[in-house]
């Protein structure tokens with residue numbers, strides 16, 4: 001009994017267990033969804049380009065009406081540029097301390113043809129689903145950032161013209177591309193508990 005205890009102790013010391021970076025001990029998708037929370041304070045450390053690409057890949061993995069993929073992203077990592085574009089206003093600290101700011105945009109006229117061929121020619125036809133598609137991409141971005149141990153928060157762009165016009169102008173975003181939301185991403189400097197939003201009364205089983 002004593003011997004096996006020491007063997008286990010020795011094994012624990014030699015192999016101190018998972019650091020949650022390997023695939024086997026990565027949190028499940030449900031864990032990531034249930035523990036995500038908005039992060040508005042960051043350490044100021046940069047976010048590696050590789051991590052940003054993983055996050056954007058998650059964004060582009062979102063469902064999208066007729067496989068239209070109207071999302072476009074502007075990623076700003078330059079500290080001075082972040083400060084000049086996003087640094088005004090009372091809550092600018094969440095941008096200026098972030099490692100990157102992702103502007104999730106929608107190409108409002110890019111419904112692609114023919115159906116289901118995302119590499120087909122873009123048309124001028126309005127894509128009435130851009131808003132939904134880009135929202136799904138934004139949520140995937142928040143979840144991917146959290147899964148990587150980073151923090152992020154959705155901040156509103158569209159439809160608030162006073163918010164999106166200066167950003168679109170500063171970043172050279174074309175006229176038919178609309179900034180839906182602005183997501184600062186960074187190393188969290190806070191650890192708020194996820195809000196419990198479970199309200200069974202909001203569900204109507206079978207019939208309202």
Ligand SMILES: Cc1cc2nc3c(=O)[nH]c(=O)nc-3n(C[C@H](O)[C@H](O)[C@H](O)COP(=O)(O)O)c2cc1C
Pocket residue numbers: 036037038039040153154155156194195
């Ligand atoms: C459409 C939308 C707009 C939001 N706009 C802002 C915003 O402008 N500033 C901000 O700090 N948080 C913003 N949030 C984040 C919400 O405040 C946050 O998601 C909500 O309080 C729930 O908290 P949680 O994300 O931690 O679960 C927005 C979220 C959504 C979905």
